[in-house]
Amino acid sequence: MIAYIIRRLLIAIPVLFGISLIAFFMVRLVPGDTVTAMLGNSYTPEQAEALRAQYGLDEPIITQYILWLTNVLQGDFGFSHFTNTPVLEAILLRLPVTIELALLSVVIAVILAIPLGTIAALKRNSKFDYGASLFGMLGISIPNFWLGTLMILFFSLWAGWFPSGGFVGLYESVWGNLQSMILPAIALGTAVGAVAMRMTRSSMLEVTNQDYIKMARAKGVSSRRLITKHALKNALVPVVTVLGIQTGYLLGGSVVVEQIFGLPGVGQLALQAITNRDYALLQGTILFIASAFVIVNLIVDIIYGFLNPQIRY
Amino acid sequence: MADNILEVRDLKTHFHTNDGVVKAVDGVDLHVEKGEILAIVGESGCGKSVTSQSIMRLIGAKSSEKVSGEILYHGEDLLSKTEKEMRQIRGKDMSMVFQDPMTSLNPAYKVGTQIAEMPIIHEKKDKKSSWKRAIDMLTKVGIPSPEKRASQYPHQFSGGMRQRGVVAMSLACDPDLIIADEPTTALDVTIQAQVLDLLRKLRDDTGTAIMMITHDLGVVAELCDRVAVMYAGKIVEEGTVADIFDNPQHPYTQGLIHSLPKPGSRERLKPIEGQPPNLHNLPEGCRFQDRCPFVMDVCREKQPELVPADKQDHQAACWLMGEEENDGDGRTGESEEPEKTF
Ligand SMILES: Nc1ncnc2c1ncn2[C@@H]1O[C@H](COP(=O)(O)OP(=O)(O)OP(=O)(O)O)[C@@H](O)[C@H]1O
Ligand SMILES: [Mg+2]
Numbered sequence: 001m002i003a004y005i006i007r008r009l010l011i012a013i014p015v016l017f018g019i020s021l022i023a024f025f026m027v028r029l030v031p032g033d034t035v036t037a038m039l040g041n042s043y044t045p046e047q048a049e050a051l052r053a054q055y056g057l058d059e060p061i062i063t064q065y066i067l068w069l070t071n072v073l074q075g076d077f078g079f080s081h082f083t084n085t086p087v088l089e090a091i092l093l094r095l096p097v098t099i100e101l102a103l104l105s106v107v108i109a110v111i112l113a114i115p116l117g118t119i120a121a122l123k124r125n126s127k128f129d130y131g132a133s134l135f136g137m138l139g140i141s142i143p144n145f146w147l148g149t150l151m152i153l154f155f156s157l158w159a160g161w162f163p164s165g166g167f168v169g170l171y172e173s174v175w176g177n178l179q180s181m182i183l184p185a186i187a188l189g190t191a192v193g194a195v196a197m198r199m200t201r202s203s204m205l206e207v208t209n210q211d212y213i214k215m216a217r218a219k220g221v222s223s224r225r226l227i228t229k230h231a232l233k234n235a236l237v238p239v240v241t242v243l244g245i246q247t248g249y250l251l252g253g254s255v256v257v258e259q260i261f262g263l264p265g266v267g268q269l270a271l272q273a274i275t276n277r278d279y280a281l282l283q284g285t286i287l288f289i290a291s292a293f294v295i296v297n298l299i300v301d302i303i304y305g306f307l308n309p310q311i312r313y
Numbered sequence: 314m315a316d317n318i319l320e321v322r323d324l325k326t327h328f329h330t331n332d333g334v335v336k337a338v339d340g341v342d343l344h345v346e347k348g349e350i351l352a353i354v355g356e357s358g359c360g361k362s363v364t365s366q367s368i369m370r371l372i373g374a375k376s377s378e379k380v381s382g383e384i385l386y387h388g389e390d391l392l393s394k395t396e397k398e399m400r401q402i403r404g405k406d407m408s409m410v411f412q413d414p415m416t417s418l419n420p421a422y423k424v425g426t427q428i429a430e431m432p433i434i435h436e437k438k439d440k441k442s443s444w445k446r447a448i449d450m451l452t453k454v455g456i457p458s459p460e461k462r463a464s465q466y467p468h469q470f471s472g473g474m475r476q477r478g479v480v481a482m483s484l485a486c487d488p489d490l491i492i493a494d495e496p497t498t499a500l501d502v503t504i505q506a507q508v509l510d511l512l513r514k515l516r517d518d519t520g521t522a523i524m525m526i527t528h529d530l531g532v533v534a535e536l537c538d539r540v541a542v543m544y545a546g547k548i549v550e551e552g553t554v555a556d557i558f559d560n561p562q563h564p565y566t567q568g569l570i571h572s573l574p575k576p577g578s579r580e581r582l583k584p585i586e587g588q589p590p591n592l593h594n595l596p597e598g599c600r601f602q603d604r605c606p607f608v609m610d611v612c613r614e615k616q617p618e619l620v621p622a623d624k625q626d627h628q629a630a631c632w633l634m635g636e637e638e639n640d641g642d643g644r645t646g647e648s649e650e651p652e653k654t655f
Binding site (some may be wrong): 190210211212214215216217218219220221222225230231234308309310 | 348404409411416417
C-alpha cells in the first residue's frame with residue numbers, strides 16, 4: 001500500500017513537470033507582460049526595460065524557465081509583484097477556502113447522488129425515477145455560473161436568506177462561513193452530483209441483477225441489508241471513479257464560482273494573476289491545481305481498492 | 314405423505330410482459346420427501362428455475378409476476394406467508410445453490426463473512442461464533458486450510474471451491490431442504506463429480522433433502538432417488554430413478570431416455586424432433602402434442618393430468634395412461650414402433 005502510494009507519486013513527477021512546462025510557456029502567450037500591466041498606460045520604454053531587467057524578464061525565456069524550475073524544486077515559487085507577497089504564501093492563504101469549497105461540493109454531490117441514484121434504481125420507471133433523471137439531465141446541462149447567478153438572485157437578493165457575496169472565514173464564524181459557502185458549493189456540486197447520481201442508478205441496476213444478489217435474497221437477507229450491505233459496496237465502485245474525475249473538473253469550475261460569489265480562493269487568485277500578468281503567481285496556482293488533481297486521483301484509487309478486493313497494490 | 318417436507322400443488326407462475334403472458338410454470342405438482350434427492354429434469358426453458366424460485370418466493374413480489382397454487386412446506390402454505398416470515402424460512406429452513414459459482418458469491422466480501430452472515434441473521438449469533446461456524450462449514454465441504462480460506466475473497470477461489478463455498482453457505486443453518494439449480498453445470502467434469510459426491514455425502518450425514526435441478530440425466534442416475542420430468546411448465550412424469558430409466562411412460566420421457574448414449578452401444582442417438590411450444594401461446598390440450606409420435610384426438614382437446622402409471626408412485630400425465638387401463642395395450646418405451654419415429 002505505502003509502496004503503491006510512493007510509486008504513484010513518483011509517476012506524478014513527470015506529469016507535473018510537463019504541466020510546469022506548459023504553464024510557464026502558456027502564460028507568456030497572453031499579450032502584454034507583467035511590466036506593461038504594472039505600469040499601466042503611461043510609461044516610457046526605458047522604465048519598462050529597467051523593470052524587466054529588475055525582474056529578470058530580459059533573460060532568454062529558456063533561462064527564465066530553468067531558473068524558475070530550479071527555484072520551485074527548492075520550494076521557492078517566486079514573488080508575486082501584485083499582491084506583494086511570496087507566491088507560496090499567497091496561495092497557502094487562499095488554499096483553505098478552495099479546499100473547503102471543493103470538499104463541501106463533493107459532500108453535497110455524494111449526499112444527492114447516492115440516495116437518489118439508489119432509490120431511482122430500486123423504483124425503476126416510477127415517478128421518482130423520472131424525477132431523478134430529470135434532475136440528472138438538468139444538473140449536467142446547466143452551467144455552474146448560471147446556476148450560481150440564479151441562486152444569488154433568488155436566495156440572496158429576493159428571499160434574503162443568504163448573503164449575496166462576501167466571505168466569512170471559518171475562524172470568524174462557523175455559521176457565517178457555512179452561509180457564505182453553501183450556495184457556491186451547491187452551484188459547484190450539482191453537476192457532479194447529477195453525473196454521480198446517473199452512475200449510481202445504472203450501476204445499482206446492474207448490480208441488483210447479479211446472481212449474488214439473488215443468492216443473498218435466498219439466504220433470507222432483509223431488503224435493507226440487501227441494498228446497504230450486498231449491493232451498494234459493489235455499485236459504488238464506478239461511482240467513486242466518476243466522482244474522482246468530476247472532482248478534477250470541480251477544481252476548474254471553482255475558478256468561475258469563486259469569482260461569482262466573491263470567495264477569496266485559489267481560483268479567484270488565478271484570475272487576478274491572469275489579469276495582472278502576474279507570471280510567477282499564475283504558474284504557481286496552475287501547479288497547485290494540477291497537484292491537487294493528482295492527489296484526488298490517488299485518493300480515488302485508494303478508495304477503489306477498498307471497495308474492490310480484486311485490486312491489489 | 315406425512316414425511317413430505319414440501320408439497321407443491323398446481324403451482325402457476327405467469328409473467329405479464331409487454332408481449333403478453335408468459336406461462337413459465339403452469340400447473341406443477343410435485344413433492345419432496347424427507348432426506349431424499351429429487352431430480353427435476355427437462356430441457357432448457359421448461360420452467361425449472363422459475364419453479365424453484367417460486368417455491369422460495371424469490372419470484373412473485375413484482376406486480377408482473379403472478380404466482381398461484383399451493384406450496385406446502387411442512388404443511389404450511391408458503392404463498393400465504395408474509396415477506397418477513399419468508400425471510401426467516403429462506404436460508405434457514407430451505408436454502409438454495411445456484412448454477413454459476415463464479416457469480417453467486419459477492420465479490421466484495423470475504424467468503425467466511427458471507428457464510429457467517431447466515432447464523433448472524435438467522436440465529437442472532439455474534440460475529441465470533443459465526444466466523445467459527447463458517448470455518449466449520451468450510452471444513453465440512455472439504456476445503457483445505459479453512460481458516461485461511463475463510464479470510465479470502467471469492468476471486469481467490471477456483472470454480473469448484475466457490476461452489477463448495479456456496480454449498481457451505483446453504484448448509485450453515487442446517488436447512489431441511491436445499492434447492493440446487495444446476496449446481497454443477499458450470500464446472501469441469503472432474504469437479505462436477507466432486508461436488509455431486511459432496512452433496513450425496515451431506516445428504517447421508519445430515520439428512521437434508523435436496524431438490525436437484527438438472528438437464529443432465531447422468532447426474533440423475535448417479536445421485537438422485539426420484540425424478541420429476543418437466544415439459545413446458547408442467548410435470549409430465551414422476552417416479553423413482555429406476556422407473557424413469559427402465560420403464561418411462563410419457564413419450565417425452567421416452568424421448569429423453571432414448572436421446573442418451575448407452576455405454577457400449579453403437580446405435581445412433583435419437584433426439585426428440587421439433588421444438589417445445591411457445592409459452593406465450595400454449596396449445597389446447599397436451600403440450601407435447603406437436604412432437605408426440607402417439608398423438609391422438611383427445612391430446613389436442615384436453616390436458617392430461619398426472620395419474621398413476623404402472624404403479625401408485627410412478628405417475629405420468631398422458632392420455633396413453635388411460636388407454637392402457639382401458640384396452641390393456643401395455644405400451645412402453647421399449648416397444649418397436651415408437652422408436653422409428655424419434
Ligand atoms: N421474468 C421473466 N419474465 C418473462 N419470462 C420469463 C421470466 N423468467 C423466466 N421467463 C421465461 O420462463 C421460461 C422458463 O424459464 P426457466 O429459467 O425456468 O427455464 P429453465 O427450465 O430453468 O431453463 P434452463 O435449463 O435453461 O435453466 C423461459 O422461457 C423464460 O424465458
Ligand atoms: Mg434454469
